[in-house]
Amino acid sequence: MDESREIGGKTKKHIIGIMVDDHPGVMSKLSSLFARRGFNIDSIVVGKSAHPGMAHIVISVVANDEIIEQLEKQVNKLIDVAKITDLAPAQSVIREHCLVKVASTEKSREDIINIAKIHKAKVLDINHSSIIVEIVGRPAKIENFIELMGKYGIKEVSRTGINALQRGTK
Amino acid sequence: MQGSEAIIKTLIEEKAEHVFGFPGGAVMPIYDKFLDYEDELRHILVRHEQAAAHAADGYAKISGKAGVCLATSGPGATNLVTGIMTAYMDSVPLIALAGNVPTSLLGNDAFQESDMMGITMPITKHNFQIRDPNTIRSKIRKAFKIAQHGRPGPVYIDIPKDSQVKEVTKDINNVLIAGFKPVLKGHPVQIKKAAEMILKAECPVILAGGGILISKAYAELGELAEGMSIPVTTTFMGKSCFPETHPLCLGVIGMHGRKVANYAIGNADLIINVGCRFSDRITGDLKTFASGAKIIHIDIDSAEIGKNVKIDLPIVGDAKQVLSELVKIIKLKAPKSRGWAEKIKKFIKDCDCAIDVKGSPLDPRKIMFELNRILGKEDILSTGTGQHQMFAMHFVKRDVPHTFISSGGAGTMGYGFPAAIGAKVAKPDAQVFDLDGDGSFAMVIQELATCKEENIKVIPVIMNNAYLGMVRQWMELFVDKRYSGVHLKRTPDFAKVAEAYGLEGITVERDSELREAFERAYKADSTVLIDVITQEEANILPMFSAGANNVDMFGGCIQNKGELF
Known part of the structure; x- marks a missing residue:
């Protein structure tokens, strides 16, 4: 028996940029592919790109190298996909955008605002019982912030998932 | 020019000569135009849309170019699905066209509407919906390009009825596809x-x-x-x-x-x-x-x-x-x-063990022996799915490329007969045999009408063992012979069914009668069905069990296990 024949290995987070034709049905083609091939996607960010008629999609997925290779190849087979870029953390700018609604009282309000300031997060809305804070950063920073806010009571969180671009001129 | 005419003209531009189809409300404008272009594009009327897709598949495998099938919206289109998936699994260039409700009704659950774009997504190489008649030419041409280049595969084209009726006002002929560049040259x-x-x-x-x-x-x-x-x-x-x-x-x-x-x-x-x-x-x-x-x-x-x-x-x-x-x-x-x-x-x-096995009801290997005898080098053998298919794979020898067609990846029962029809249309000079099972053949038996009315000669040979043989074999080998839902009991009388369709049917009950039946069918001008009464519980061996080591085979001629020397 030859263990090396087995396909597998350690899992880690991968971020992949996909340039696609921007027309209805593309997202469903992608998500249907992920679903039927059993690829477990952490997040997807979609928006217009710098090229007219093309949209840029950033997906993040936790998987081993073989699964990522298969995923990239399968995605590349979709006719609507023009280009795939492996957005390795060392060569990419990685950001996530997050809105957090935190429960607040007159007593806790100032603390929350101070913590937000330290995290370079913006306070977007304040009322008697809650504060909405906007935070942008690497996912770990956002997680850290959400964890700190947990003490005051989190009412809602909305995250975009990971957005990224390759550094340099490529 | 109406959209429907642009559709036909683009098919002709892409060198399609045959369309296997079945009409309905949502494709009437296209059917109307068939009448004007009969000389260049022959429509072949099948009796079930699944057969249209399989026939186009068989046609593509033999001709080497994309096969075209056509159905109406809703149930017509969903009947194509098995055929599209079969082509997808075997990398067959197939253009599947279907009508749909007018664009204004899309998404409204209108009569005979189905979301074929969603349904065909995982079983096609690509799919298109034509909402603007001006894009007919470019989209159909792109579909052919995608279907036939790189690793081939089926492309589905959804054509709402208003796109068929409206006038084409601009000739767009752009076949550039940014994301489609198959690598042909090895490093x-x-x-x-x-x-x-x-x-x-x-x-x-x-x-x-x-x-x-x-x-x-x-x-x-x-x-x-x-x-x-x-x-x-x-x-x-x-x-x-x-x-x-x-x-x-x-x-x-x-x-x-x-x-x-x-x-x-x-x-x-x-x-x-x-x-x-x-x-x-x-x-x-x-x-x-x-x-x-x-x-x-x-x-x-x-x-x-x-x-x-x-x-x-x-x-x-x-x-x-x-x-x-x-x-x-x-x-x-x-x-x-x-x-x-x-x-x-x-x-x-x-x-190469001896397969001229004597006895009646016939041993399946005897049928393979006689097939090897009768089939000319250029003749084509098509099969359904099941034991007969594996007998053919194992024992029938083919020396010339593209003389054997079958549903491999999908294992589609009912593939063999319509695919044989498509193969015959692609290669009229060859004799086309469809070796089929009594289960497989019954799923597409209505296509005898296509053979009769479209004058397409094929030779269906039914390995009639009264069982869904492959499932029965697995029940025998793996679940202590607990036969469940597999006994077909030799219903119907296939030869009589052939006669009911105005064709000749022969029942072969004795091994001595098989050769003559084959020769008679071979020489005939039209379809002759041969129903071969076969042993009920013959198994196709050797085999290895699903998921087992591939050298752990049992049964068959040579008895050594796994090792050659």
Whole structure:
């Protein structure tokens, strides 16, 4: 028996940029592919790109190298996909955008605002019982912030998932 | 010009000569235009849309160009689905067209509306919806390009009825597709490495898949095999790409393949896979598959490389191009003597057990024996799915490429008969046999009407064992003979059904009658159905169990297990 024949290995987070034709049905083609091939996607960010008629999609997925290779190849087979870029953390700018609604009282309000300031997060809305804070950063920073806010009571969180671009001129 | 006319004209522009279809409300404008273009584009009326898709599939496999099928919206279109999926699994270029409700009603659950774009998404290479008649030409042309280039596959085109009726006001003929650039040319460095590996190997085996047939690389395959004395096993989809009577041919590999083929892979030190996707029916247990061998994988679809089996040397490219480069390099060097090939040839002969088995009801092998006798080199054998298909794979020998068609990846019952009809349309000079099961054939029996009314001669041969034989065999072998839902009890009388369709039907009950029936059908001008009363509980052996080591085969002619020497 030859263990090396087995396909597998350690899992880690991968971020992949996909340039696609921007027309209805593309997202469903992608998500249907992920679903039927059993690829477990952490997040997807979609928006217009710098090229007219093309949209840029950033997906993040936790998987081993073989699964990522298969995923990239399968995605590349979709006719609507023009280009795939492996957005390795060392060569990419990685950001996530997050809105957090935190429960607040007159007593806790100032603390929350101070913590937000330290995290370079913006306070977007304040009322008697809650504060909405906007935070942008690497996912770990956002997680850290959400964890700190947990003490005051989190009412809602909305995250975009990971957005990224390759550094340099490529 | 109306959209419907643009559709027909674009099909003709793309060299389509036949459309297999079945009309309905949402495609009436297209049917109307068939009348104006009958000389250039022949419509063949089938009796169920699934048959239209299979016929177009068989047509494509034989003609080498895309087959076209057409159905109306809703149930008409969903009836195509099995055929589209069958073509997808076997990489067949198929253009499936269907009407849909007018664009203004899309998404409203209108009469005979179905979301075919959603339904066909996972079973097509690509799909298009034509909401603007001005895009008809470019979208249909793109569809042909996608279906026929790179790794072929089916493309579905959804045409709402108003797009067929409205006038085309602008001629858009853009066939550029940014995301579609199949890699055809193999990397020279990889090819050079492959040549070195082949020259160094002591016990190499070529595993030739359907890719050889698709890329028409049989001559290059032959040169490599003969020049280097390398035994060749083909996959089920690759059957006929290497002459099966050739002394180096191991026959078909896999669950019901030849022992010598499976054992050769198990004992090889190098596997040269060309255009085969290492399906589970070939590998068995991945942990034990070809454990002693290095593997070269040549495939036009990079996603197939490393999908199931870890590869030592990948080459992405077209089989014909890569093999011809490979042969060029190898020819410059002296091949090592191949004692391996000489030893293997003996086992190839041992696997050719006698199959002229006497007795009635007939032994399935007797049918294969007579098929081998009657089939001319250029004649075509199509099959349904089940035991009869595996008997054909194992025992019927085909020497000329594209003379055997069957549903491999999908294993679609009911494929054989309509695919035979399509094959006959593509190659009218050949005799086309459909070896079928009593279960498989009954699923598409209505196509006898197509043979009759469209004057298409095929020869359905029904291996009638009164059972859904393959499922029965598994019940016998794996669940203590608990037969459930598999006894068909020889209903209907197939010969009488043929007669009801105005065709000749022959029932063969004795082994002595089979040859004459075949000869009579062969000479006839129209379809003759032959219903062969076969042993009820004959098994197709040898085999390995699903997920087992592929050298753990049981049954069959040679009795040694796993080892060749």
